[in-house]
Amino acid sequence: MKVYTIGFTKKSASEFFELLRESGAKRLVDVRLNNVSQLAGFAKKNDLEYFLQKICRIKYIHMPELAPTTDMLDSYRKEHRDWELYEREFLALMDERRISKKGIKRTIANACLLCSEDKPEHCHRRLVAEYLNRHWGDIEIVHLG
Numbered sequence: 126m127k128v129y130t131i132g133f134t135k136k137s138a139s140e141f142f143e144l145l146r147e148s149g150a151k152r153l154v155d156v157r158l159n160n161v162s163q164l165a166g167f168a169k170k171n172d173l174e175y176f177l178q179k180i181c182r183i184k185y186i187h188m189p190e191l192a193p194t195t196d197m198l199d200s201y202r203k204e205h206r207d208w209e210l211y212e213r214e215f216l217a218l219m220d221e222r223r224i225s226k227k228g229i230k231r232t233i234a235n236a237c238l239l240c241s242e243d244k245p246e247h248c249h250r251r252l253v254a255e256y257l258n259r260h261w262g263d264i265e266i267v268h269l270g
Contacts, residue, residue, distance in 0.1 A: 128234075
């Protein structure tokens with residue numbers, strides 16, 4: 126099974142949608158807590174859902190259960206906490222939510238996880254993909270950007 130990841134920050138709409146279309150992903154799974162922010166530009170929920178269907182012919186799914194809590198995100202961003210602490214807290218949250226036990230395998234298979242960060246190194250979309258690979262195994266993770 127392949128799981129793709131992508132961030133929309135620092136990408137033009139054309140670059141973003143071309144990366145998705147060329148990937149072969151069957152659906153986009155939005156793992157952001159807030160998917161309606163005006164700062165998201167073309168990646169706001171309603172716009173994104175429309176563009177994905179019209180440009181890429183792929184389905185949009187929002188899964189906030191794969192997002193950090195507001196407190197966790199605020200602590201990391203506003204208090205400039207270190208990444209390793211954020212990562213440990215986020216992975217503990219995934220365990221607490223029993224993410225690997227939920228019936229999401231079909232949803233995640235050949236899907237692309239979306240978040241705002243431009244690179245996967247310091248983004249929870251990478252953590253989600255790696256977490257599921259540790260629990261399910263046999264996932265090829267492909268970071269589109």
